[in-house]
Amino acid sequence: MNENRDDTFLARWLNNDLTEEERKEFEASDDYRSYQKIVKASGHIMAEEFDTDSILSRVKSGRQATNATREASHARTVKLWGYGIAATVTLLACFFYFYTRDTLVSTDYGEQMAITLPDGSDMRLNARSEAVYNSQNWQEQRKIELAGEAYFKVASGNTFTVSTSHGEVSVLGTEFNVQSMNGLLTVTCYEGKVKVVTSHSEHILKPGDHFRSLDGSESLSVIKENAPGWASRESRFKSMPVKYVLMALENQFNVDFVYDQLPAEQLYTGSFPHSDVNVALDVVMGALLIEYEIRNDGTVLLKD
Template identity: 25%
Template structure:
């Protein structure tokens, strides 16, 4: 770590001899830091490490700001951050690369993981994981929506948008798009962590992120995750979300020329017929539809 050329060049050009000695002490301190959990994404690991630095626990304070040293308190934080970033980035990037699967718009994809767990990806979704030693370190990252059928074994983790989902052996659906999160359990138990909140949910329960808090409620098993069969059910869903689903499933672009920000949709559509799906969503709301190729205008 001390011989890292990039850091050494910066130190040689910018710091005095006294400050270099101070940074050497910081380096020794950072080398004793524990490496973040391997199952976390780079962003989560770095965020956790920065939070620990900024929290300034008493033992760290003695190192970062020794008694009698007040000249450059910023130096300790900057040096520690730079060195820790190099350590974290290097650790998380070593070894085997991630294996990534993507279901494009209009497609579904089923993946059999190395432990024989299966994942079905909805359209516009991406799954990544490391194949090496997967049965001992069962973690995947998800962007989008997927249904998981997990084999029993070591703890299985799904890292999503500001979320951390942990199971042992179960089946569940995860919707993780933009700032939205919804986890629905079909069998077993699932622990959901997001934005400092944590809940454990069981069969026929779902956890949904609402205004930064995880809310738990019951759901209908027969109307959830039916996207795997091409059927989509909605209950008071923001119309914008329904439109995004229509675009993903039919590979179309929908331009809405009316104000729909506060409108919600309860109903159903099937992927088997685009014209019928558009009518089922928009006609009951008094909106007209014009289609030309993959362009749809709603007003």
């Protein structure tokens, strides 16, 4: 901040007591934009307004003060006291804004995003996914809240927890994939070890181990791949209920499916490319023996 500004400057700004010259100079500075964000983040905290005349009137009535100089001095003390409160509130707002704010990253339909975490680990989000973490307080709060799917490459010796609505995954120097959506949680370990904790169980996964929790029903299996298929623009499935395959198609191509009902027990094992929606639909629907029609409004009608 400008060294020419006194200790009450921010408080006077919050209380709308700057001169016109001070206000114009401040609004043209970089500090102004930063403190606008702080005020917004702290719930529009503003200094409490003090009715100096009313306070002085009460002082006169109760104590019968007669010295005009003393009254003026008291008024300034009251005003500066108000500024002191405002300045304190502003400093607290600064602390909470910069120290506790979260970083949110998300992807849209068909989009992927690579993020480097504060410890140097890599996180890659699949389509229609969201991750939240605290970059300012990472050393004390090493947690990522995930909705959707993400692939992690953790820097050696670093640990953190991936929290989802279906369970938590704790890691130590590893590569793994987490998917959490609509009653489904899958965790695949590619390198190192992964700890998975749900409300029903706890598992330590090693390279090649794949954990799945589907509506509370849990299973473990072995996979033979070095990275998730979606990282190379191909979604892969093994014995996956059809509704989750349709959700994956929706997330990649921004299409809506219309159907009366899906066969509850039908499972899909296979893949589809992310490069062409028509090819993807042909591959999936052909394997499931489902006829479909792309309608004029862009929706995909699944026929009985």
